[in-house]
């Protein structure tokens with residue numbers, strides 16, 4: 473099973489790193505931010521979460 477990723481919209485500073493780094497997982501659809509962790513390898517999802525500058529993204533273990 474893919475890792476679970478949570479996103480806190482009040483913390484996100486919309487730096488866009490996640491959507492630029494892994495667009496197949498982090499994307500905006502119909503104006504809503506969606507996360508599809510199964511669309512990439514776990515380690516890539518984890519690395520992108522770790523690179524989020526605001527801490528809005530978290531991996532649930």
Ligand code: SF4
Nearest residue numbers: 484485487488490524
């Ligand atoms: S990387 Fe973090 S701060 Fe930047 S858009 Fe994604 S969730 Fe928001």
